[in-house]
Amino acid sequence: MHQMTRFWKDRGGNFGVMTAFLLVPLIGTAGMALDFGHALTVKQQLVGAADAAAVGAIAEKSKAVAQAMQLPGDGSVALDPAEARSIFLGQMFGELSTLPVNVDIEVAKSNGILTSRVSFSATLRTTFMTILGKDDITVSGQATAQYQTPSFLDFYMLLDNTPSMGVGATPVDVAKLRAATINGRNGKDKDCAFACHVVSESGVEDKDSYYNLAKKIGATIRIDVVADAVAALMTTAKDTQTVNNQFRMSAYTFGRSALDANLYTVATPTTDLEALGKATENIGLMSIPSHDYPNNQTDYNAALTGIDEKIKSTGLGTSTADRQAIVFLVGDGVGDAQRSNCKKKLTHTKKGSEQLPRCMEPVDVEYCNDIKLRGVKIAVLYTTYLPLPENGFYNTWIAPFQPSIPNNMRACATEGYYFEVSPTEGIAAAMNTLFRKIVSAPRITS
Incomplete structure (x- = not known):
């Protein structure tokens, strides 16, 4: 009984015990910052690729513009997904070139103005946040561009x-x-x-x-x-x-x-x-x-x-x-x-x-x-x-x-x-x- 009392009153090993208890959240927090920082960098690069794809989808020589010239009025323009996706992927390099990205592209014509909207989403594997049970992070975004068709x-x-x-x-x-x-x-x-x-x-x-x-x-x-x-x-x-x-x-x-x-x-x-x-x-x-x-x-x-x-x-x-x-x-x-x-x-x-x-x-x-x-x-x-x-x-x-x-x-x-x-x-x-x-x-x- 006396030894048990001495054990509870002994403060000599508290620092090590506390450190052991705090180590997991500390590593998780630092890892979270690194994982989120990496995700933010990737997202910025994907936004840049989306901007390029939005512009490329309605460039003067693009198929969308050519089809829009034939429309008698307003409406959606049938876009070749492969064309815009290739523009999107063409802006990606390094690890991004192998990153699976979902891309959705819409082009609409209204009052002679073509508007393209490029939406994307990608799932990134985490490195440190797995300690906290978070295995991946989803990044997404959207870019738009407008082009006024030539006057006929x-x-x-x-x-x-x-x-x-x-x-x-x-x-x-x-x-x-x-x-x-x-x-x-x-x-x-x-x-x-x-x-x-x-x-x-x-x-x-x-x-x-x-x-x-x-x-x-x-x-x-x-x-x-x-x-x-x-x-x-x-x-x-x-x-x-x-x-x-x-x-x-x-x-x-x-x-x-x-x-x-x-x-x-x-x-x-x-x-x-x-x-x-x-x-x-x-x-x-x-x-x-x-x-x-x-x-x-x-x-x-x-x-x-x-x-x-x-x-x-x-x-x-x-x-x-x-x-x-x-x-x-x-x-x-x-x-x-x-x-x-x-x-x-x-x-x-x-x-x-x-x-x-x-x-x-x-x-x-x-x-x-x-x-x-x-x-x-x-x-x-x-x-x-x-x-x-x-x-x-x-x-x-x-x-x-x-x-x-x-x-x-x-x-x-x-x-x-x-x-x-x-x-x-x-x-x-x-x-x-x-x-x-x-x-x-x-x-x-x-």
Whole structure:
């Protein structure tokens, strides 16, 4: 009994006993920190792999994006799991390359925006926590990425090819034409800078017309520059596309002949941009039956109405089935048409024994608004109508509304889709600049 009492009162071995009791939780706690630290490191690496997989799943050249281009609206996109999983596993190295990971990838399209979600989970074996009965740790996470699909655009090129586009393209060309016409034709049309394209009512071309003279002396006229600019634009459009058939193009002029000045189709809507580039050879100056034929064939009202009828539908540009329609208008903004419903002072022109109403006014914005109300956008390349203060006809009929010409052209355009260039400056460069501005503009998705 005495020995037992001494045993309980003896404190000499307490430290060793306590240490033995505390050793297990101490090792377990330290091991827990190491195991959790390792798990945290692995998770961070897996999150990085998930980020890469989320981005890779909707990369421009991925199958998901290609399939999304074909969707008429919103919905899920069928994704090749092997493709995204290979991207995920491609980011893993060392022990991660052998780690069994469950990967789930979802891709959905909404308002032209693709969203990918990559979820993962992996089970890690513990090292020290087994002492506490914990044999494994599960790590999981999610990564998302978004991609706005390219805008699918239908361009309707509306090109002013009326007689006013027969002026020399540069001061040098103007001088060439004036020098070549110093004596005129039968005492008329002297010192002329316009290359009128004369074709008789029977269809016979006047070989001595200034249009042919301009070609003979190597003088470039404005419509030639516009035609070349459209052809060059097709190359730009082709190089700018991020996916096949992103842009569809068509081209129209105000008409081939003054005797039948109706919208002329140079090329119907096509994704074959190279073919449309070749079709620009058909863009020529509107012909007139004689040099003294009334110059009243620039009917913007009729041209805008005609192009509006060509556009059957427009959308948001989110897919090939939902293309955004854009009218690309190139002109100097001054209407000169044979009609009496004129918003400016009406004059008359003589044709034989007839006195025909002649309306000269800036482009009527109401016709532009009618098109825009449908959701169609209008891009305007305004070739500056230069003042002619020494010309009596200009001073009487054009000068009074000269300030309205650029203002109306700007108002005709969709906000941000307006560009002005002098007729003697780089029309091709201006057209290219405006096109790039259009295709790079953010798309409104709601």
